Amino acid sequence: MNKKKHWHESRGTKPVKSTGEGQEFPGTGEGVPPSAVRNENIRNLERLFSPKGVAVIGASAQEGSVGRALFENFLNSDFKNRVFAVNPFHESVLGKKAFKNVKAIPQKVDLAVIAVPAKFVPSALRDCAQKGVSNAIIISAGFSEIGERELTSELEKIIRENPGTRVLGPNCFGIFDGKSRLNTTFSETKRTRLPKAGSVSFISQSGALGVAILDWMSTQNFGLNKFVSYGNAMDLDESDLLEFLDHDKATKVIAMYIEGAKHGRKFLEIAKKVCVKTPIVALKGGISEQTHKATASHTGSLAGSAEVYRALFRQTGIIQAENMLELFSFAKILAGEPLPKGDRALIITNGGGYGIVTADSVIGNGLRLARLGRKSAERLRKAFPERVTIANPLDLVGDAGLERYSVAIEAALKDKNVDMVIVLVLFNTPAIDEGIVKEIAKWKKKAKKPLTVVSIGSEFTQGMMKLLEKEGVVTFNYPNVCARALKALADFAEFRRESNGK
Amino acid sequence: MNKKKHWHESRGTKPVKSTGEGQEFPGTGEGVPPSAVRNENIRNLERLFSPKGVAVIGASAQEGSVGRALFENFLNSDFKNRVFAVNPFHESVLGKKAFKNVKAIPQKVDLAVIAVPAKFVPSALRDCAQKGVSNAIIISAGFSEIGERELTSELEKIIRENPGTRVLGPNCFGIFDGKSRLNTTFSETKRTRLPKAGSVSFISQSGALGVAILDWMSTQNFGLNKFVSYGNAMDLDESDLLEFLDHDKATKVIAMYIEGAKHGRKFLEIAKKVCVKTPIVALKGGISEQTHKATASHTGSLAGSAEVYRALFRQTGIIQAENMLELFSFAKILAGEPLPKGDRALIITNGGGYGIVTADSVIGNGLRLARLGRKSAERLRKAFPERVTIANPLDLVGDAGLERYSVAIEAALKDKNVDMVIVLVLFNTPAIDEGIVKEIAKWKKKAKKPLTVVSIGSEFTQGMMKLLEKEGVVTFNYPNVCARALKALADFAEFRRESNGK
Secondary structure, three states: OOOOHHHHHHHOOOHHHOOOOOOOOOOOOOOOOOOHHHHHHHHHOHHHHOOOEEEEEOOOOOOOOHHHHHHHHHHOOOOOOEEEEEOOOOOEEOOEEEEOOHHHOOOOOOEEEEOOOHHHHHHHHHHHHHHOOOEEEEOOOOOHHHOOHHHHHHHHHHHHHOOOOEEEOOOOOEEEEOOOOOEOOOOOOOOOOOOOEEEEEEEEOOHHHHHHHHHHHOOOOOOEEEEEEOOOOOOOOHHHHHHHHHHOOOOOEEEEEEOOOOOHHHHHHHHHHHHHHOOEEEEEOOOOHHHHHHHOOOOOOOOOHHHHHHHHHHHHOOEEEOOHHHHHHHHHHHHHOOOOOOOEEEEEEOOHHHHHHHHHHHHHOOOEEOOOOHHHHHHHHHHOOOOOOOOOOEEOOOOOOHHHHHHHHHHHHHOOOOOEEEEEOOOOOOOOOOHHHHHHHHHHHHOOOOEEEEOOOOHHHHHHHHHHHHOOOOEEOOHHHHHHHHHHHHHHHHHHHHHOOO | OOOOHHHHHHHOOOHHHOOOOOOOOOOOOOOOOOOHHHHHHHHHOHHHHOOOEEEEEOOOOOOOOHHHHHHHHHHOOOOOOEEEEEOOOOOEEOOEEEEOOHHHOOOOOOEEEEOOOHHHHHHHHHHHHHHOOOEEEEOOOOOHHHOOHHHHHHHHHHHHHOOOOEEEOOOOOEEEEOOOOOEOOOOOOOOOOOOOEEEEEEEEOOHHHHHHHHHHHOOOOOOEEEEEEOOOOOOOOHHHHHHHHHHOOOOOEEEEEEOOOOOHHHHHHHHHHHHHHOOEEEEEOOOOHHHHHHHOOOOOOOOOHHHHHHHHHHHHOOEEEOOHHHHHHHHHHHHHOOOOOOOEEEEEEOOHHHHHHHHHHHHHOOOEEOOOOHHHHHHHHHHOOOOOOOOOOEEOOOOOOHHHHHHHHHHHHHOOOOOEEEEEOOOOOOOOOOHHHHHHHHHHHHOOOOEEEEOOOOHHHHHHHHHHHHOOOOEEOOHHHHHHHHHHHHHHHHHHHHHHOO
């Protein structure tokens, strides 16, 4: 039942005290303060995600241990570069030669993943610094999150004295890279899946929630670029990661779960800069006064902080997701769609009721229903049979095939009175065949405004939507989820326009 | 491409005029007014859903015709009772003997499904009345929804003169019965699935949206009792159906899509009665002024009607779903959970961040976080290791196995300060095994308050959740969707208390 007893017990954190080591904003900065020196190499974190050589310190063959889960994940992964086991008690681990310590490894090591009991972490990290390892991920828990002062100070000191070794953690799940397939999490591969490569990067203050989200992402059609669980953020904090991801070409959108910023001022300044180029969607844990207190009961300044975060997000341009569903749908739409010029949506449909319901969601979420311009209205009037009323929703009626959809989408994309297009398709009507996938994808590739597809149904419909997603079309099952995401996109576009000088 | 051209063209409705024949509330009652005589047999509609003999008038072998799709669905279905083809032009249809008209069928016919061109519908219906057929479903379109007055009046007259034959439609998809497997829709079975039998019945004013929802329901873990697309509601309207379903023992919850009630006063009175026993969840299409006009442009009295519906729903106790996602999640929770005594939720979790996010959703949706009573707090304090803080969220921490979950759930169910329990399980932690399914299910069976499970993840997690659903446990992926549904449940419980007392 309780195979990982030792490790889990050492990880047990007081939940009301936070799942990470999140500091109240403005941050009191218990950890090592950021310095110009340390930040110089922030853009060089590439090696953290694509290391040439990796040492797993604490690699173990012991059933149920974190060191085993971690090392096994490496052995079974698609990560191509060299991985070394470090274990002072064994000659080999799971058939691989084991080194006494990281310094004993003759090759270059870019990354050390440390998963030894807390009391052995300082010496392991010291070894890494001496070996010249540029990045270390400390998976081990047992530091400030359980109120352990001595070990925490010792670790902070080592970090301060060795700026050449950047540290992620402690008390974290580490990273997963969609492209290099580097996976330092110890999640059970039988129970979790890793997402395909994509353009969304996700950073999480909570490890367990992060891994659950990682697992869930694998079921979604959009891919992941980089995943980081940063735990106590003793060295690298959320701001450093934001800054790095902003410069990372493969990251188009940053999604994050945050309870409290490590250094409030730093977070404010960096987030402001990042949002100019890379959209950030943030789910703040502890957004109500009540839960806020739960996440931050170990700091002094509580009052009004949930509101402080709302204001901070608004000011920096961070798009606040109110819940996990929004975190996903906002990230998805930001990754797949261009920014709209306004908030006027045209709904194209082959089902009247579905169109009405979607129009309700469009209006209910604060978007406007577009009015087709005179020219496009005239063009459509000529192209369509009389029973198609030229309105919004534009109901192409039940016998609409891809021709009618094509004409309607073209008109919508050309019409300056339309800022975004929501295409509803009930795929189970006989006039629709698979050709519609290519047709919509063709227009999507040309589109300079958001063009999303919404549909609902079982296998056949889901299959068509998967094909659309493969072609780069963003799809949703629920009109209200789509409309809410488009509203967030439109708001962000407005923020961009305003910050670019109106 | 356009195989069903003839039929679809005849069905083409002006979308801005509504997808059904929805009348403005208060209804102007264009159709046949309800009468005491007609309502007498409303409870005897069982035969509509479980007819002994069915005649398909317009059964056809012609590729792409509605008559063929419909009849084929019958031939391929699990519906066990006799089905007769009626087609005056052929001796047989798809290998089955065809009768010249319904009167020529020697056996008893409980239900006639009419799918002939509009102009032939009156004589077909007259035949049904003469034969003594108790129910007829008119699938055919081409009546008031396209402004066709003459045929509409003729049909209304026949209905008025033959109260022994109750009519569903015209311009509808008809019905599906989860238990008898009767399916009068002509949806393509290759593209749509039918849900398993369950306790939710769904009535829809929109046919196409209704069928899409039917198809989507098949992907959900809760089952369907009866589905009705009632179209123009010339005879049987949404109020009749509500009344019938209220008396139908297999229906625990009624979900509905409505644009406008046929007879406003009747709807108000019947809905009021029904809500005392059977909860109704309604998605109103055209809820904003703008879309409302779109659904009802063919009637005179428009002003304020969206608000009139909100008030009507509040007054009767109908639970209003703002969107399709809510329609599903509300129906699901009403079908699976008892009504809570209050709005205080306890969150049990094995992931701190997940607990915090859920607490945010609980508060954000207007529920309260329960405070454990002193006795249960003391009991839990003794039962759990020190690192488990007795609070809400109650974080059992990462190494919690089913024992800890069991102790926590038992305490929550016993504690009078807890009105509902949200159990979060990150199934990918090694301390969790499949035994937790039986354990939670055991408590669920004993529970007299709502007890739902929320989790997120890929195959393994979804598999565990399916097992839970099979055991009768209601599950959700997103905490906010669960919290929103629980809030609707708590509000409905309050409505019930108020209408039962005071």
